[in-house]
Amino acid sequence: xxxxxxxxxxxxxxxxxxxxxxxxxxxxxxxxxxxxxxxxxxxxxxxxxxxxxxxxxx
Amino acid sequence: xxxxxxxxxxxxxxxxxxxxxxxxxxxxxxxxxxxxxxxxxxxxxxxxxxxxxxxxxxxxxxxxxxxxxxxxxxxxxxxxxxxxxxxxxxxxxxxxxxxxxxxxxxxxxxxxxxxxxxxxxxxxxxxxxxxxxxxxxxxxxxxxxxxxxxxxxxxxxxxxxxxxxxxxxxxxxxxxxxxxxxxxxxxxxxxxxxxxxxxxxxxxxxxxxxxxxxxxxxxxxxxxxxxxxxxxxxxxxxxxxxxxxxxxxxxxxxxxxxxxxxxxxxxxxxxxxxxxxxxxxxxxxxxxxxxxxxxxxxxxxxxxxxxxxxxxxxxxxxxxxxxxxxxxxxxxxxxxxxxxxxxxxxxxxxxxxxxxxxxxxxxxxxxxxxxxxxxxxxxxxxxxxxxxxxxxxxxxxxxxxxxxxxxxxxxxxxxxxxxxxxxxxxxxxxxxxxxxxxxxxxxxxxxxxxxxxxxxxxxxxxxxxxxxxxxxxxxxxxxxxxxxxxxxxxxxxxxxxxxxxxxxxxxxxxxxxxxxxxxxxxxxxxxxxxxxxxxxxxxxxxxxxxxxxxxxxxxxxxxxxxxxxxxxxxxxxxxxxxxxxxxxxxxxxxxxxxxxxxxxxxxxxxxxxxxxxxxxxxxxxxxxxxxxxxxxxxxxxxxxxxxxxxxxxxxxxxxxxxxxxxxxxxxxxxxxxxxxxxxxxxxxxxxxxxxxxxxxxxxxxxxxxxxxxxxxxxxxxxxxxxxxxxxxxxxxxxxxxxxxxxxxxxxxxxxxxxxxxxxxxxxxxxxxxxxxxxxxxxxxxxxxxxxxxxxxxxxxxxxxxxxxxxxxxxxxxxxx
Numbered sequence: 054x055x056x057x058x059x060x061x062x063x064x065x066x067x068x069x070x071x072x073x074x075x076x077x078x079x080x081x082x083x084x085x086x087x088x089x090x091x092x093x094x095x096x097x098x099x100x101x102x103x104x105x106x107x108x109x110x111x
Numbered sequence: 112x113x114x115x116x117x118x119x120x121x122x123x124x125x126x127x128x129x130x131x132x133x134x135x136x137x138x139x140x141x142x143x144x145x146x147x148x149x150x151x152x153x154x155x156x157x158x159x160x161x162x163x164x165x166x167x168x169x170x171x172x173x174x175x176x177x178x179x180x181x182x183x184x185x186x187x188x189x190x191x192x193x194x195x196x197x198x199x200x201x202x203x204x205x206x207x208x209x210x211x212x213x214x215x216x217x218x219x220x221x222x223x224x225x226x227x228x229x230x231x232x233x234x235x236x237x238x239x240x241x242x243x244x245x246x247x248x249x250x251x252x253x254x255x256x257x258x259x260x261x262x263x264x265x266x267x268x269x270x271x272x273x274x275x276x277x278x279x280x281x282x283x284x285x286x287x288x289x290x291x292x293x294x295x296x297x298x299x300x301x302x303x304x305x306x307x308x309x310x311x312x313x314x315x316x317x318x319x320x321x322x323x324x325x326x327x328x329x330x331x332x333x334x335x336x337x338x339x340x341x342x343x344x345x346x347x348x349x350x351x352x353x354x355x356x357x358x359x360x361x362x363x364x365x366x367x368x369x370x371x372x373x374x375x376x377x378x379x380x381x382x383x384x385x386x387x388x389x390x391x392x393x394x395x396x397x398x399x400x401x402x403x404x405x406x407x408x409x410x411x412x413x414x415x416x417x418x419x420x421x422x423x424x425x426x427x428x429x430x431x432x433x434x435x436x437x438x439x440x441x442x443x444x445x446x447x448x449x450x451x452x453x454x455x456x457x458x459x460x461x462x463x464x465x466x467x468x469x470x471x472x473x474x475x476x477x478x479x480x481x482x483x484x485x486x487x488x489x490x491x492x493x494x495x496x497x498x499x500x501x502x503x504x505x506x507x508x509x510x511x512x513x514x515x516x517x518x519x520x521x522x523x524x525x526x527x528x529x530x531x532x533x534x535x536x537x538x539x540x541x542x543x544x545x546x547x548x549x550x551x552x553x554x555x556x557x558x559x560x561x562x563x564x565x566x567x568x569x570x571x572x573x574x575x576x577x578x579x580x581x582x583x584x585x586x587x588x589x590x591x592x593x594x595x596x597x598x599x600x601x602x603x604x605x606x607x608x609x610x611x612x613x614x615x616x617x618x619x620x621x622x623x624x625x626x627x628x629x630x631x632x633x634x635x636x637x638x639x640x641x642x643x644x645x646x647x648x649x650x651x652x653x654x655x656x657x658x659x660x661x662x663x664x665x666x667x668x669x670x671x672x673x674x675x676x677x678x679x680x681x682x683x684x685x686x687x688x689x690x691x692x693x694x695x696x697x698x699x700x701x702x703x704x705x706x707x708x709x710x711x712x713x714x715x716x717x718x719x720x721x722x723x724x725x726x727x728x729x730x731x732x733x734x735x736x737x738x739x740x741x742x743x744x745x746x747x748x749x750x751x752x753x754x755x756x757x758x759x760x761x762x763x764x765x766x767x768x769x770x771x772x773x774x775x776x777x778x779x780x781x782x783x784x785x786x787x788x789x790x791x792x793x794x795x796x797x798x799x800x801x802x803x804x805x806x807x808x809x810x811x812x813x814x815x816x817x818x819x820x821x822x823x824x825x826x827x828x829x830x831x832x833x834x835x836x837x838x839x840x841x842x843x844x845x846x847x848x849x850x851x852x853x854x855x856x857x858x859x860x861x862x863x864x865x866x867x868x869x870x871x872x873x874x875x876x877x878x879x880x881x882x883x884x885x886x887x888x889x890x891x892x893x894x895x896x897x898x899x900x901x902x903x904x905x906x907x908x909x910x911x912x913x914x915x916x917x918x919x920x921x922x923x924x925x926x927x
Contacts, residue, residue, distance in 0.1 A: 057267060057269070057272065057598065057602065058271055058272055061272055061591075061594055061598050062275075064594045064598070065587075065594045065595075068590050069586070072590060074582065074583060075583045075586060075587055076583070079583060083587070087275070092271060092274050092278075093275055093278045093279075094278060095278045095279075095281035095282045095285065096285075096414070098281075098282035098584065099282045099285050099286060099580075099584070102282060102286060102580045102581075102583040102584040102587070103286070103576065103577075103580040
């Protein structure tokens with residue numbers, strides 16, 4: 054049986070991808086961060102959401 | 112998950128040495144208060160998880176497994192205290208032995224230590240809620256909604272989900288602050304560009320008009336369209352460096368700073384005053400200050416937790432979760448501090464934005480001063496810029512803000528007093544510079560414009576990055592909250608449905624239409640229950656304590672079902688339905704049997720009647736139950752209703768402890784008489800309080816057995832079954848002989864003799880008494896399976912039998 058945490062994480066990532074509010078690369082990083090019940094830290098999330106210099110914006 | 116096959120406990124809590132054969136079945140442990148029942152639960156919990164719930168949590172300060180886990184006489188020899196569990200892993204079909212010593216709770220010996228085995232055991236260790244004691248069940252029912260939410264979130268591991276939500280929220284807040292600063296940077300660089308171009312708005316046509324005017328002067332082609340990669344100074348000679356000092360621009364920059372400086376004193380005054388007020392409030396309320404400082408400190412610690420060792424004080428914890436729970440509990444206590452913290456940070460960010468804009472102006476003038484060789488002014492501005500940059504960092508944290516009170520009162524800008532003088536001097540110096548030629552003016556105008564446009568573009572790029580980062584984090588946070596809310600609503604719907612169903616099953620006689628409503632809202636979880644269809648009320652409003660006990664267990668079962676589904680195979684229920692009355696306990700047995708057929712419940716109770724009900728309801732059997740009749744510090748729990756009671760009595764007599772042997776015998780007789788009265792359907796004179804004396808029960812049981820043997824003999828006679836008739840006659844004769852012993856009659860009936868005289872007896876006097884009762888009770892047991900005889904069916908018995916059917920005497924005579 055999937056744990057509630059995993060169910061929520063899976064639905065969260067699927068809905069996020071559907072909304073296109075977050076880029077694919079960031080979602081992949083989030084998936085890795087939330088895998089296996091890991092507990093993400095705020096600073097790790099800040100890094101993921103911050104587009105690196107030279108990334109999307111020219 | 113798992114079921115328990117057997118338990119071996121040595122020197123743990125109040126137990127010296129105890130073996131239980133649990134057979135993967137539901138199991139009951141009964142005995143009076145202080146007889147060691149909970150010690151067994153503690154030991155099993157310890158064997159499975161390395162923890163003992165009763166030694167942790169609220170009200171257990173100063174208690175620890177290492178110091179208080181061993182038997183009190185073995186505290187200096189924790190190596191002697193251990194639990195050995197033989198468990199069965201239901202999903203992978205393996206039997207595993209875990210041996211865990213109090214000395215090293217985190218290093219159990221596991222055999223076989225296969226990876227799949229270790230994974231299951233790790234999961235079990237992560238679920239201390241398999242143990243439920245009475246003091247814990249009411250935490251679901253009679254608590255305020257915020258605490259209920261916490262408790263239920265903990266049991267469902269929702270706190271981990273809460274941590275993810277909290278981390279997402281913190282991330283979006285940090286990125287929002289970063290975005291605000293980036294916006295301020297854009298405004299600052301935009302101001303610089305407009306200042307230079309001398310335009311009031313930054314429209315492309317205004318920019319191009321100002322630029323093309325200079326380009327025309329230089330004979331350069333006009334720029335028709337301002338694109339992202341447009342260079343305003345394109346076409347200027349690249350041979351030799353074109354000076355970037357533009358007098359007109361310098362005059363504007365100096366003027367801008369001079370004008371701005373007039374308002375520095377009043378800049379962000381309201382926000383600054385609000386921070387000062389908050390800091391003063393903290394000074395007047397040391398507890399609030401401590402909470403705030405602790406909050407900030409604990410937040411950092413929580414963020415750094417990466418194992419069972421506290422990152423703040425290096426204290427080792429039993430596991431990471433306990434440490435996290437401890438830190439989160441500290442944070443939860445300071446809601447007022449949290450609000451104050453948020454207000455401080457909001458105002459701090461506003462000041463940081465202003466500081467960014469001011470620094471933008473200062474950098475322009477710093478460059479002019481440097482270019483003009485004004486070293487003193489350059490040093491002053493460089494220092495002030497560094498000061499403001501350091502201030503910006505402090506303004507964004509609570510720790511930083513708490514040290515800024517005096518600065519905020521005296522003028523947070525800390526404008527150097529010499530600034531006006533230096534500004535005036537530099538302005539005069541620039542004014543004194545001869546006007547630049549039209550060509551040079553145009554050249555420097557374009558190079559400076561390009562530099563400032565580059566700065567503006569870079570600031571905008573960074574701002575866009577910050578905007579996207581914040582928008583992404585915000586969207587992620589909102590999506591997570593939305594998914595979480597939906598899942599929790601579904602979860603609570605399922606839990607409330609199961610909870611209601613289980614409660615109705617226990618109370619079908621009078622609350623067959625019972626319903627409950629769990630309503631989550633902003634960290635709270637309201638529970639309301641239907642009271643006889645008069646409406647929904649808090650559980651403690653009208654329901655009795657017994658009903659509330661029942662609710663607690665039902666909610667627990669509903670939560671465990673939701674948490675584990677079909678994997679809910681083990682629960683340790685420590686005295687959890689003590690306030691539920693006898694009638695409803697039968698229903699409770701039925702609930703456990705029908706709704707949880709695959710769950711091994713280990714149930715303790717101090718109530719003998721409840722222990723017997725569990726047997727008669729078929730929840731447990733004689734082989735899957737045990738009764739303690741007492742406890743001593745030397746022996747641990749004294750087990751009754753098994754063959755070992757005679758060994759215990761013999762051992763006590765061997766040590767000359769007649770009073771110990773006498774007490775054990777008396778307790779055993781009380782237990783067995785009551786049990787046999789129930790099993791055989793004896794009819795002592797009814798007592799409303801159910802408090803039957805041994806002197807009332809034993810004669811009644813003897814009479815009933817004699818009567819049953821009479822019926823069995825008559826039935827055998829009527830059916831012409833001579834073998835059975837002979838067998839019954841022998842049993843009846845043995846019973847009469849044993850019951851006729853003088854000592855038996857006297858001691859069973861006369862309580863005074865028992866208590867006053869036994870203690871004065873010597874060993875030789877008492878041994879015949881023991882032998883007589885052993886022989887008498889042997890008449891009520893099967894020689895093969897050693898189970899007690901019982902009649903069936905209970906209401907109108909048709910046979911007298913044992914558990915293995917070696918004894919199965921027909922009681923129904925042939926119809927005449």
